[in-house]
Amino acid sequence: MEIKDYKEKFSSPFIKDAMKVHSDVRKFMADFLKEQRDFVEIPPVIISAITDPLNHPTTKSQIEVYGYKYELTKSMIFHKQIAMHVLDKIFAFSPNIRLEPTERKNTGRHLIEFTQIDVEQKNASREDVMNLAEDLVIYTIEKVLEKDNDILGKYGRKLKVPNKPFKKITYKEAEAKYGPDFETKLSKDADEPFWLIDIPIMEREFYDREDPSRPGVLLDMDLIYPEGFGEASSGGEREYELDRIYRRIAKKGQTPEQFKWYIEFAKAYGLIPSAGFGIGIERFVRFVLGAKDVKDVALFPKAPGEFYPI
Numbered sequence: 001m002e003i004k005d006y007k008e009k010f011s012s013p014f015i016k017d018a019m020k021v022h023s024d025v026r027k028f029m030a031d032f033l034k035e036q037r038d039f040v041e042i043p044p045v046i047i048s049a050i051t052d053p054l055n056h057p058t059t060k061s062q063i064e065v066y067g068y069k070y071e072l073t074k075s076m077i078f079h080k081q082i083a084m085h086v087l088d089k090i091f092a093f094s095p096n097i098r099l100e101p102t103e104r105k106n107t108g109r110h111l112i113e114f115t116q117i118d119v120e121q122k123n124a125s126r127e128d129v130m131n132l133a134e135d136l137v138i139y140t141i142e143k144v145l146e147k148d149n150d151i152l153g154k155y156g157r158k159l160k161v162p163n164k165p166f167k168k169i170t171y172k173e174a175e176a177k178y179g180p181d182f183e184t185k186l187s188k189d190a191d192e193p194f195w196l197i198d199i200p201i202m203e204r205e206f207y208d209r210e211d212p213s214r215p216g217v218l219l220d221m222d223l224i225y226p227e228g229f230g231e232a233s234s235g236g237e238r239e240y241e242l243d244r245i246y247r248r249i250a251k252k253g254q255t256p257e258q259f260k261w262y263i264e265f266a267k268a269y270g271l272i273p274s275a276g277f278g279i280g281i282e283r284f285v286r287f288v289l290g291a292k293d294v295k296d297v298a299l300f301p302k303a304p305g306e307f308y309p310i
Contacts, residue, residue: 001308017151018297021144022285026093028143029117029279032136039089039119045079046095050262052077053254055205059099072097075278077207078262080120081238084272088122093281102305108293109230109283113302119235120276126219126237129275130195133223133233134164136279137193144288157290162192166223170198183224183231190226197221199236206248209237223279229287235277242266 009015033039047063052075061072076094083090095115104110119136121129141161145152152159167190174182174196183196199220201210208218220236239245245266249256256263285297295301302308 001306003309006310014155014296015299017154018285018289018291019299021148021151021288022281022297024144024147025140025281025285025288026117028140029136030091030093032139033089033091033119036139037089037132037135039091039121040087042083042087042090042092044092044094044118045073045076047072048079050078050259051075053205053258054098055203057101061097061099074098075116076118077205077238080118080276081207081240081271081274082265084120084122084274085269089120091117091119094118094278100304105304105306107230108286110304111282111294111298111301112304114283114294114298115281116278117281118276118278120274122272122274124237124273124275126197126221126275129235129277130166130221133235133277133279134162134166137223137232138162138164140284141288152289155289157288159288159290160192166192167194168197169194171196171200171203172198183222184228187224187226187230188228190224192226193232194224194226195221196224201248201251206245206252206254207239209239210244210248219275221277223277225283225287227287227290229283232283232287233277233279235275237275238271238273240271240273242271245271 030041034041047070049070051071051073054074063070073096075096076092080090093115097113099112100110138161141159145159174186178185199218201216201218204218204220208220211217211219218236222231223233225232239248246256282294282298286294289297291297295303300310
């Protein structure tokens, strides 16, 4: 992108409307969590010695400060777990930096800089936070239709409130029925959001809790948008027992040294059972407006493999 391209973007009525919806979505989500479910908003963590390893390749984004090395936050997963020592229910609007492979620049879903609402609840099960996420999504869509329906109408977007409970399909069922690209096919066929559950252990990170009664199956879930908009949210229960964490790190071919400060905290204070999820705000706004690309609903987008001067 060049400087001259910003004139067209900034003069477009669409980006102004998208920013209005973006602002309203943040307000509605925060209102729901704080006023209806007694969650406490905490400030985001921007740099840290520990951050999410993720289960797919990204380039490490590291800075040196006062002679110490920090990483830019990929997600607040570790900090959410640690925050359970202070509060029972928390959320944050967390800016994330994920330097994705360049081949993801045309998916319509990926930015290397984005914001997600990160939610965590102490002593919660997967079912608890799935129920919470459904209520959050339904409430936010209802409020958008109430306040911003004129904007949606301007662009011919017919958005409907999903029915609860959302449908569920296991990872293995989806893969067997639709093949390796099952998520894309399922999303295109669906007319309401749905859950992908029971993720195989090697498909996710070590902190995702393995079902004690079903070895190799994680108590995880992904929320998938309909109409081909793809993944909305990822979450689940967390591993909190240190011996299980060690085994999971080894299984992933990683070492405890890679997560030194997280391990040191767990040794000193322990970890508390919890569950949670994150919902990408830009992806949510893209779905609400029916936009072709997540770049279209970001004021200063940064897609993988592209340069943006502003």
